[in-house]
Amino acid sequence: MPVHLSVPDDPGLQGENDMAAIDSTSRSGPGWRTPLVIIICGSLIGMLTFGPRSTVGFFMQPFSQEFGWGRDVFALAFAVQNLLWGIGQPFAGAVADKFGSVRVIAVGAFLYALGLIVMRYSSTPFELNIGAGLLIGFGLSGCSFNLVLAAFGKLLPPEWRGIALGAGTAAGSFGQFIFAPFTVAMIDNTGWQATLTTFGILMLFVIPLALVLATPKAESNAASPVQEQSFKAALTEAFGHRSYVLLVIGFFTCGFQLAFITMHLPAYLIDRGLPAAVGGWVIAIIGLFNIIGSLTVGYVQGKLPKRYILSFIYFTRALATVAFIMLPLTTTSALVFGAISGLAWLSTVPPTSSLVSLMFGTRWLATLYGFAFFSHQVGGFLGAWLGGIVFDKFGSYTPIWWLSVLFGVLSALINLPIVERPVDRTVAQPA
Template sequence: MSIQATQPGASSSVLVNWRTPAVIIICGCAIALLSFGPRSTIGFFVQPMSREFAWGRDVFGLAIAVQNLLWGLGQPLAGAIADRFGVLRVVCVGALLYAAGLLMMRYSATPLSLNIGAGVLVGFGLSGCSFNLVLSAFSKLLPAERRGLALGAGTAAGSLGQFLFAPFGVALIDNFGWQSALMVFAALMLFIVPLSLAIATPAAAPSKLTDAEHQSFTTALMEAFGHRSYVLLVLGFFTCGFQLAFITVHLPAFLVDRGLTAQVGGWVIAAIGLFNIIGSLSVGWVQGRLPKRYILSFIYFTRALATLAFISFPVTAASAIAFGAISGLAWLSTVPPTSSLVALMFGTRWMATLYGFAFVSHQVGGFLGVWLGGIVFERYGSYTPIWWLSILFGVLSALINLPIVEKPVERAVAQPA
């Protein structure tokens, strides 16, 4: 497959041979890997920064909660801009904001500066350059027969970033300090800018849109939020964010509280990333053969059972890594069926926007998971209430996804006069 792009003022379209499907997928996966890597190591900075500045975990928890919330709130805006003007400029700006946020986090000495760097800048940066925009680009640039597996690969790449960056981050912190680790991560984010050239999507030219694609932004939103299955999908996605953010930020400290080393926490987070590669690729393949709503329901129920087993027995290095492996299989594997359902219901014209609004629900859950985790620990000295809340949300989301109807939304067809 080759991709044609028409430059303004050109007499004919220019054939861009280098952007084959393989190149698009590889570069998109590299972006997902880089953007998800540093974000997944945030939990390892909680203890060294808290010790140095005498902060409670609620201070750090609030900053990362703000990050999750703004990542979610910025996603629909980033998606709308990408849908209208193309993905390239959004990803580039996002990568620069991400790097600036990590750099400011390195120089943070007060809760306010931590909130601005790790919270505001990294949050908005992630909304512009994370795997959500990559998946949208895949949906627009790749043929339908390659789309499912590509969505799984893009999600798995984020998990590979988590697998690679978790032990890498721990090693950097142990050997060079948390400040140097953040400087290295900030520099790595700049590589996203050249990689984004491969996933550039054309701006939406109104004259070239079909009747279905000519739908306005407002009409698309009204249609989506008036559609019962989309609303159920959005509600279920809340749990995904709550569970992932809580575990990413608070699990390393939870394990240290139970007498395990920081290195064990690093390997648990790495195990989550490694096994999520398997889970995401498997779901990307399976979702073309099984109803996506059943896949989502199974994933959420599996998470609830894994959490219940983890907190019901003594926490050891082996049980923690086993929990990481099982959680990894169900970690980001919700993303391929969720994004596929959005594209199936409403098409790809406003794909980034509508998935972005679903992601807001995900990140509101993430905000609450991180924030409540810090508050509950500081008040009660234990994460137990949050673990049980995570189990409850998992069961509810498993039930919420079952009634989803997997078919395109019915639109009125214009009748000839």
């Protein structure tokens, strides 16, 4: 019978396993699928899927005025979208890990497009929750940048991964930069219905792009305990690992802050007397500066401890929020807040994804990152929903701004004890 020895997971062995998977993919796939082509197509998917979603706040007031709804109605639909995106992400990641990414991304893009069309024809809160909530939420779980980053981890050589994770994250922000002013202009000139229809058509372009991100199906490898690890064993290992749990808890704050700002910042600026176009440019500035932030973090995470990078990001967000709500609000101060927030916007994603990969390898990367992302989306659900409820009750977003500051400080502290090394893993040896 086998004798079980507890030994550290060898990073060199893990790298050899990853490279073997990459070599196998390269031999079985078309020769034109170079690392650069993979990064470009994955980045286009991130841009197309994240861009329309980042503009959801611009539809809240048109919907509310059209149907006489309170802000809590539209906020709830967006909150449901965040929650279902988070619930679906681990399962979509598990399917992609086991059977490959193409079908998952293609089905997700179709559901996303369908959700936008249903949203366009919604006239009741229930219909809005089906379109904007259920369909788009589950659609995003299959085609968002999370699946793209996991595919990058499986398809690209180690020397390409850091910059690819930064580029894939930055691409979503570039989509935000493009779509934010474009959405404001389209709503003003063609109406919110035509804008949503246009977004639905654009989402179908994700399907052919997904072919480039085809990852191999999981295969049993007797020589590799990493490849043989089961789904249940991977989850047991991850949630019994203190550093992973801390990472998951800290990621909650990221979702809370991003969802609240995405959903409610445009309306907040209008409430304070600024034109709607300013909200469009602030969201666009967030996207533009996040390109800088994500690429910078993608580069420096190979040189600095990732836990310190995450703590710095969360603390920076907290300080920026305090300054924003305490100082007089002007167009300039709003744009400055957008720039600082942008630098720290999605720049948490590359180090978070890299830490999961470092701790557990790439075999169940999409799945384990998916569970971390579920925490992110629970935070997003509360950030979007509580923003609407608090405003309708108190006529102000101030309590949620301060709650966001508190969460930022707590997450800055939570990430500091994370240990950045591969998990100790039991390896079976012949008797």
